[in-house]
Amino acid sequence: MDESLTGWQNLTLFAGLHGYTRKEARAVAAELLESFRLADAGSRTVGSYSGGMRRRLDLAAGILSRPEVMFLDEPTTGLDPQSRRELWEAVRRLVKNGTTVLLTTQYLEEADQLADRIGFIAQGRIIAVGTPEQLKSSIGGKTLTIRLTKGTNTANVCRLLASEHGLDARWDDEGLVVKAAVREAALANAAIGTLVDHSTAIEDFSLSEPILDDVYFALTAFRGKEAAS
């Protein structure tokens, strides 16, 4: 982007260079500024824009050529949460208008939010490809999280879950939160039932879908073991 031009001037310039007539260029610039939430900033020079605004303007200029495929390399790195949301919106709009987007990111939540298909890359190789749902189900079911009251013998709780239900339960550093992967909700119910029967002091518990971070750690841990053996 040309920093000494305004957002509007940049877009009309690039539109013109893409073969839009002057009238079309004005119309499309106004439309893009509006839909990328830059309408208010359109008359300010780009030099005064924040990082998020610049990237949205970059995206807006990028779609002037109506590309079929667009590569976005870590487009939200270093943006604040609000700017990130707004950029996500912009990317979704691109996709809705028929552009295929190949996006790289370090934020797995971002991949989960935006992608139809995700590929994990570790040490330069693709280690898994699939839809977010496929990848999550690949590590088997849901995560049961149990928060215990202070002073509870956490090791005992884990032993109990392993012996009664065959669960591979782990606790966190503080020793108050126990996590275990469970294949189905019924198993989680039974496990909680067992703990209640043994009058374990449970503060709180929850059953959640795994997030992509869990998938990534599972995949890389597996590969680590593979490499070691």
Add this chain to the structure above:
Amino acid sequence: MNVAQASETRNPRRSPGALAATALFMRRTLHHMGNNGFGLAIEAVFSPIVMLLIFTFLFSGAISGSVSGYIQYLLPGILVLTVVPMTVYSGTTLCNDIAKGVYHRFRTMPFWQPAALFGSVIADGLRYLAALLTVLAAGLALGFRPDGGIAGAVLASIYVLIFAFCVSWVFALIGIVAKQPETVSGTSMMIVYPLLFASNVLVDTSTMPRWLQSAIDANPISIAVALTRGLLHSTASSVDLAAGIGVGFLLVIVFAPLTIYVYLKRQSR
């Protein structure tokens, strides 16, 4: 349907022609000026007036005895002295484009690429025109009375604009080759100021020793100033005319193709 057809149906637009693209880049330069009105005012109005006042009042007593006598000789030179350093800005803009990455976006787009150079170099003529008019107006107020009248003033202004256009290719080249915008102005000023002052802008070369006179008269700035002076006072000989136009032409045929070549070659980096 093959790929070409697919993209044709998706994108029915034709890339702009050479003239349309050049016009777009001219408009870009106009926007730059509009967005930086204060800078333009300093450069094209304030600083030329200051220069004119300094040289008129500082040198007139020593060189010619009176302000009204000296300014007849000085003003044509001040026109060139004001406009030529302004052409350095073309180079700075180009260097900025490359440093800030706009260049790469331009390079990926399907338009006649030299338009980016021509557009800015041509539109910068407006800044030069503003400065020319300022100097002429201030000169008239100080007692400048050209013998060539309005016709002479118009012809001289046109010539200075063309000369500036020719010179700006030199700095455009420096702008493309340099790594940082600061280097462009530094390097360019080092070339410009010795040439400007080792010339006939301020003093008549007939007062100098013969060897020095021939050296100073061969300076392209001297040649341009001689023609400007001749046009303003309608004393230009055909030799002045040929030399004045020839030196500009020479600058363009050497530096314009070279600049365009280097600009287009940069893509591989």
